[in-house]
Structures are given as C-alpha cells and as structure tokens.
Amino acid sequence: MEQMIVSNSELGPPTADVNAAEVEGLGECIDEIFKKVNQLEQKVNEVEQFYLSKDNTQLNSSKGSSIAKEKVKEKLASSTDKQQQDAPCKEVAASKRMQELMRQFATIFRQVTQHKWAWPFMEPVDVEGLKLHDYYEVIKKPMDLGTVKSKMEAKDGTGYNNVREIYSDVRLVFKNAMTYNDERDDVHVMAKTLLEKFEEKWLQLLPKVAEEEKRQAEEETEARMNMQLAQEVAHANMARDLSNELYEVDMQLERLREMVVQKCRKMSTDEKKKLWAALTQLSSEDLDKALEIVAESNPSFQATAQEVDLDIDAQSELTLWRLKVFVQEALKAGSNSLGATNCNNNDNNNKNNKRRREICDALVKSAMKRNKKPPSNS
Incomplete structure (x- = not known):
C-alpha cells in the first residue's frame, strides 16, 4: 500500500x-461532568486525608480481637446520641464536684494561714528591705500565702483550675523558705513545721482528689473516643455517598458515550x-x-x-x-x-x-x- x-x-x-445546538448540548454535558468530577476529587481527598491521619492507637491499636473491637464500636455507636445529650449535665456535675473539693481545700488552707507561725509567709518576701541580694538567684519562683489566697478568690479566670495547682503553690511557699534559710534559722523551722501539718491535712483529702482526677481522665478519654467515632461515621457516610455519586457519573458518561455513538455518521x-x-x-x-x-x-x-x-x-x-x-x-x-x-x-x-x-x-x-x-x- x-x-x-x-x-x-x-x-x-x-x-x-451534527448541528451546532447538539454540539453545544454535548459540550455542556461534558462541562457538568468535569465540575462534578472536580467536586468528587475534593471529597475523596478529604476522606483519604482523614484515614491517613487517623490515630491508630485509638480503638484499632488495642491487641484485643477484632470482634471485641467491633463490640466496643457498636456499644459506643448506640450510645453516642445519648452521651451527646448528657454532656452538658456531666460538665455541670464535674464543676460541682470540683467546687466541693475547692471548698474542702479552702478549709485546710484556712487552718494553715491561721496558725501562729504563718505570718512570715503571708506576704511576698521584702527582698530590698531585707537586703537579700542573692534571693532571686536562689529562689527561681517566689510565692507567698497571700498571693495563693488572691488566686483562690479570683473570679476573672486568672485563678486556679483545680486543687492540685493550689497544693503545689502552698508547698512552694514553705519549700522556698526552707531552701533560702539555714536549717537552724527560725523561718526554716517554722516553714518545715507548717509544711508537715499541711501535708498531713492534704493526705486526708488526696484520695478524693485522685478519684476526681481519674474520673475526669476517663470522661475525657470517652469524649475523645466519641468524637473519633462520630468522625468515622461521618466519613463512612461520605465515602458511601461518594460511591453512589461516582456510580452516577459513570452512568452519565455511559449515556454520553451512547449519544456520541448515535451522532457519529x-x-x-x-x-x-x-x-x-x-x-x-x-x-x-x-x-x-x-x-x-x-x-x-x-x-x-x-x-x-x-x-x-x-x-x-x-x-x-x-x-x-x-x-x-x-x-x-x-x-x-x-x-x-x-x-x-x-x-x-x-x-x-x-x-x-x-x-x-x-x-x-x-x-x-x-x-x-x-x-x-x-x-x-x-
């Protein structure tokens, strides 16, 4: 040849x-399909990124059987709505429990501040007046009981979040005094005595504090799991919808192909x-x-x-x-x-x-x- x-x-x-109107109609169909495909690509990327970034240590990271995992997920799924409804009530209850712990700690704090040896620790150390030139070199974080009391009573959001924070500051007051002053110094002896009495009272309250902290940790873990589950359900639904939409796009392309075949002489x-x-x-x-x-x-x-x-x-x-x-x-x-x-x-x-x-x-x-x-x- x-x-x-x-x-x-x-x-x-x-x-x-094919006349111009038919060509234009086919072009519009193609444009619509392209727009739809672009939208689907964005959704697919979103679903893909979610599963790539999902923390595998939650639910899926446990070494238990897959059946046990599915039971946990089913249980969580069935109770998600109820837990979301109960969330505000749980927050109110947790706030009340923390307020009660604060009240009990305030009693301990009041007993410490009313002790006859508490007066040296009620105000910030007068570094200049006492000419303690090396004080800030030795003590990196000064603290006094008056400052602690002010933060306990603060209502503008600058106060303490929990009793363990207050405990740390009260303990710091006495530890600073013991660190800066010699063991034979009266201030050192007074601080050590008050710290021992304070620790004794704190140990009585500590079981309740630990119980509340454990309870808060469990509720936070449960909230995270519920949030993750909700995200998984949302993205699973999105993936299902994507599958249906992709099928519809395939059908549109098939119909368009048939139209083109019919128009071809x-x-x-x-x-x-x-x-x-x-x-x-x-x-x-x-x-x-x-x-x-x-x-x-x-x-x-x-x-x-x-x-x-x-x-x-x-x-x-x-x-x-x-x-x-x-x-x-x-x-x-x-x-x-x-x-x-x-x-x-x-x-x-x-x-x-x-x-x-x-x-x-x-x-x-x-x-x-x-x-x-x-x-x-x-």
Whole structure:
C-alpha cells in the first residue's frame, strides 16, 4: 500500500453532521461532568486525608480481637446520641464536684494561714528591705500565702483550675523558705513545721482528689473516643455517598458515550483509506497510543505485539472517529515541534523509527492481505 500524507484539513471533526445546538448540548454535558468530577476529587481527598491521619492507637491499636473491637464500636455507636445529650449535665456535675473539693481545700488552707507561725509567709518576701541580694538567684519562683489566697478568690479566670495547682503553690511557699534559710534559722523551722501539718491535712483529702482526677481522665478519654467515632461515621457516610455519586457519573458518561455513538455518521471508504494512510505518518509513540485506542474497544487486540493486524473495516464508528481526531491532533503537534526535536534526539529517533517501521510494515502486510478481497463500503 502506498503511503499517503494527509493534511489536517482532510481530517474533519467526527460530528460534522451534527448541528451546532447538539454540539453545544454535548459540550455542556461534558462541562457538568468535569465540575462534578472536580467536586468528587475534593471529597475523596478529604476522606483519604482523614484515614491517613487517623490515630491508630485509638480503638484499632488495642491487641484485643477484632470482634471485641467491633463490640466496643457498636456499644459506643448506640450510645453516642445519648452521651451527646448528657454532656452538658456531666460538665455541670464535674464543676460541682470540683467546687466541693475547692471548698474542702479552702478549709485546710484556712487552718494553715491561721496558725501562729504563718505570718512570715503571708506576704511576698521584702527582698530590698531585707537586703537579700542573692534571693532571686536562689529562689527561681517566689510565692507567698497571700498571693495563693488572691488566686483562690479570683473570679476573672486568672485563678486556679483545680486543687492540685493550689497544693503545689502552698508547698512552694514553705519549700522556698526552707531552701533560702539555714536549717537552724527560725523561718526554716517554722516553714518545715507548717509544711508537715499541711501535708498531713492534704493526705486526708488526696484520695478524693485522685478519684476526681481519674474520673475526669476517663470522661475525657470517652469524649475523645466519641468524637473519633462520630468522625468515622461521618466519613463512612461520605465515602458511601461518594460511591453512589461516582456510580452516577459513570452512568452519565455511559449515556454520553451512547449519544456520541448515535451522532457519529458512518465513515466512508475513502475516509478510512485516508485514516489508514495517516496512521503510518505518526511517530512511534503516537502510533502506540493510536493502537491503544483500538485496544480499548477490542480487548483481544494486542497493541504491543510485534506484528499488528489492524482491520480498519472491523472497527466501530466510535473507534474510527476517535482515531481520526487523535491522528489530527498528533500530526498537528508533530509538525509544530518538528524543528525543536531535530537537534539532540538521533538515538531516540532511530529507536522510534525502528518501531514505527515494524508497525507500518505490519499494517501494510495486513492491508495487502485484505486487498485481495473485495473492499467493504461500510
């Protein structure tokens, strides 16, 4: 078969017989599908990022059986709504319990401050008046009982959050005095005595404090698990919706494909010959892509085989028009970039030309075989 060079003008659009309104309608359908796909990609990325960043140490990290994990998740799922409703009540209850602990600690604090030896510790140390030049070098965090009392009574959010914070500051008052003053100094002895009495009272309250801290930790853990579960449910629902939407997009694409097939007129014998000739003008890379288009509608077609038997007459109208559009774009792109690729690609050109010659020879052979038969006018 003689090779023919086909100009771009000879390869017209596959919808030449379709009026402008129909073309515009198809274009709008494609635009809508593109918009939908972009939206779905964003949702898919969101779901993907959630599962990539999800903390595997919660629920899924336990070494228990998967059945036990599922039971925990089912139990949490069934009680999520109720727990969300109970959350405000739990916060109120926790606040009341903390207030009660604060009240009991205030009793202990009052007993300490009313002791006859408490007076040296009620105000900040007068560093300048007493000329304690090295005080701030020794004591890094000064504290006094008066400051502690002010923070306990503060209502503007600058006070203590829990009794353990108050305990730490009260203890710091006496530890500072014992650190700065010699063991035989009266202030050191007074601080040590008050600290021992304070620790004795604190040990009586400590079990209640520890119980409340444990309870708060459990409630915080439960709240985190519920939040994680809610996020998992939300993203699972999103993934389910994405699956349905992707299915709908597939259906839209299928309907669009059927519309395009219906609008495609039959390609004439002359057009098929020109398409055949144009295929032989493609580069090796573009020729491989063209054969992949054929393989998409014909799974048995081996696009990468050494000998390719391509029967143009056996291809569907959609495949023929797709090939025609692809060849048109490939030849146009090839002519535009021809000057830029002639300098440094000798080795690549040799390889491409070899592959191209092999495929073109195979195409010619298959054409010569079919030319022995009467040509088809379909």
